[in-house]
Amino acid sequence: MAIDIKVPGLPESVADATIATWHVKEGDTVSRDQNLVDIETDKVVLEVVAEADGVIGKIKHGEGDTVLAQQVIGQLLAGGEKAAPSNQDKSEPAESSAKSNPEKQNKGESVEVKVPVLPESVADATIATWHVQPGEAVKREQNLVDIETDKVVLEVTAECDGVLTEILEPEGSTVNAEQVIAKLEKGASTESSSSAKEEAPAKEAESGSDDNDSTLTPSVRRALSQNGISAEEAKNISRSGEKGRLMKEDVEAYVKAKQAKQSQSSQKAEKTDTAEALGNRTQKRVPMTRLRKTIATRLLESKNTTAMLTTFNEVNMKPIMDIRKQYQETFEKKHGIRLGFMSFFTKAVTEALKRYPSVNASIDGDDIVYHNYFDVSMAVSTPRGLVTPVLRDCDQLSLAEIEKGIRELAIKGRDGKLTIEEMTGGNFTITNGGVFGSLISTPIINLPQTAILGMHKIQDRPMAVNGKVEILPMMYLALSYDHRLIDGKESVGFLVTVKELLEDPTRLLLDL
Incomplete structure (x- = not known):
């Protein structure tokens, strides 16, 4: 049975096409779905494949011919046998033989x-x-x-x-x-x-x-x-x-690159004297990563769309440092993880969010959305940039579970293994610039949240205690908040609550 080999349907804006390359010749045996011929349009190269196993009959249009959509350009004899090769066929390159007999190609799927x-x-x-x-x-x-x-x-x-x-x-x-x-x-x-x-x-x-x-x-x-x-x-x-075929686009790209290189060489020659005057001063230009562009966009959006204000306080870290010193070894033996500061801050923040629901809320258009759960975002610095994975249901977690959760998120962030689910949500953010030596800062709100707590470097400072001067390990705390939703009274009350819970950790245990 003879099957017509036709030009496929062309794109709406394309009137005709050109026979680019025949991969088979008359008398060749072909397999179903084997590429027979490439048809070139102004923009793309279309492949015409065999509809069934068979032998190539007459080829009506050769390479370089202009053809129309659905035009018959050859015939396929379905189920036929290949004719004996002539002397001319025997002189063809081995490549044609390999194409006509796929089994000889010895290629996997x-x-x-x-x-x-x-x-x-x-x-x-x-x-x-x-x-x-x-x-x-x-x-x-x-x-x-x-x-x-x-x-x-x-x-x-x-x-x-x-x-x-x-x-x-x-x-x-x-x-x-x-x-x-x-x-x-x-x-x-x-x-x-x-x-x-x-x-x-x-x-x-x-x-x-x-x-x-x-x-x-x-x-x-x-x-x-x-x-x-x-x-x-x-x-x-x-x-x-x-199959390594040269395309028109490849030539155009090569010409553009060649012209650009020549232009750069010309400019370099013109600026030789200036370069000598500048010495070895050089610069490097690299494109922003997608994450860095996203961070830039979101931070700019936060600054431009919120009425952001920052309030400050300081906390005496000695009580927590004493607890860590006393129970660190026992805690690590039982739970398999070191006791850090972040678990105490997370617990204190969670308790403060319960007392000040507006800090745990977000603005959606003209509505205020109050959340009855406590998902806290943890700012993590990674080689790719700052990310804020979420630790969920912090009110239900122990200090050990919080420490393990934070460590897992930090490792995933460092290795680029964080999932979309782990990055989505969060009602409040904690960021710790103190690990890099920051003494004080004004963190930017992580939209669509309405507040963020900034931790800073612990530094020994002289403080007045009961009329006497004592050297205490102090940390500045900064709470940036959206004044559209949170008033000064609530923001200050929230930060004072966090301070009191940290300076007297037994309040966290007694729910005071």
């Missing part, structure tokens, strides 16, 4: 590496780091690439053992959910991969040595000719097309 499904509020993501390169063997569940969103870093792991054959999206590329970013050959070994790598340059050298390279489409030839690029120079152009 190709697996697409895709961007995972992104959270509902995230439109796109950025390729952060590739941990493997083309040709490297990978194991099932091995991390291939880190993909950065506005809040978290997602890991994409290998679905199976094999070899990474191709990276479609390099580091820094913006990608969407479910987008194919690489290809993995299932079950392949590094030996077959290296063999393929050795064959590729040889084929490329053969085709590159001919000025009339048959793999070049008419539009590519025109682009090379118009820009005065020789066949030898064309070898240096990076190829993004399938």
